[in-house]
Amino acid sequence: MTEERNSLKEFFNYLRHHDLKMETVPLKEQKDYQHPDDDVDFHAYRILLLIFICGILKPTFFDNFTIYGRGKFSFYDFLIRYPFYLEKALRIKNKEDKIKDLEIKHYETEEAFSPMIRYIRGPWDHKYPDILNYMVSKNLITVHYSYFNKSQKAFCITLTDLGLETAQKIQTEEPIWTKRMEAINAIFRKDAQNQTIEMFVREHFSTLILGNAGE
Template sequence: MDKKVNFTEDFFDILIKNEVVMEAAPLDEQQEYIQPDDDFDFHAYRILLLIRICGIINEPFFSKSTIYGRGKFSFFDFLIRYPFYLKRVIDIEKKTKLLDDLKLKSFESERALSPMIKYIRGPWDHRYDAILNYMVSKGLIRVEFNNFNKNKKAMCLTLTKLGSKISEQIIEEEPVWVDRMEIINAIFPKNSTNERINDYIRKHFPSLMLGIEGE
């Protein structure tokens, strides 16, 4: 018989003879650890704040905070999740006064918080569809392909009444995120189009686009 098998059997025989019991909490008390990046509530929390701070109210098209444009939304979220890229944007725009509000921590300049993939026009998280559907199911946002002015349509992420209420509470809890989102507003006007953001990524961060190498 294989020595490895003998060792394994002897090991379990010793455990049985000594009545060794593995300690474990009852099933109803056990908690499963979820990585923050796999937690939809974590993403919803951040996205609600992003729509509230970087969104725009543009009646009669939408009366509550809205971010319109698929690429615009994902790039803004990318800058919050990867704040060292936001620092690069500040450097590109030569708006050094904004660095004081960035409050970039050392670990945030070394690695990304979570993975996002290259997409045709920039970064995109493959879980966005599920995350946004989750937020819609909770009554926090509306997601529609709709007009954002008289002539153009785009994917629109709009806060509901409940989403607006919760986002106001998050403002009080996350001053660093708020400051960073206001930096985005200081660089990119709230009425920036998807096309403008795509052009900006293509010009300054081509490596974030699928099929384009280098920067």
């Protein structure tokens, strides 16, 4: 340890004696590392594809692909962030033939690439308001509380024309995500209501609900 300190001291003394400076990137060119989970564009990218693949077209009620139901949206997003739960859901619904299409990597069984929290009715991300507001500001989606049938309203996220165009481009670049989202469609009907999803979570994944312990 003493030798290391002496060597380091000699190194800096040499720099001072010869008026040498260590080469660094100019301050204005330095970039701070940003974790993907803190990158709003990263989330917007995934959510656009999710609405396009798992959303529904109902011209009488919506202008474009729409996911309706706050819990439905957050649980679908959860299944993409935690694909090993998507595999469990496929087994529960006897859709084992779809599992190979998920192409789950080993590291994906150990941790999520983008964590979520347990909330009142299931998984949730406290960043959703900021993420969705950002997407609205970029004219990618509209967020509204609207009828999804003749008698019921729900929280809705609808693609704009720009959002649809962007989502279609993302689909060509993300075949694995696309297959995983299509697997969600194999588990739940596209017109599945929020209550259906919440009942599924409560019955099969109760630990995802705030205050519950044990499966």
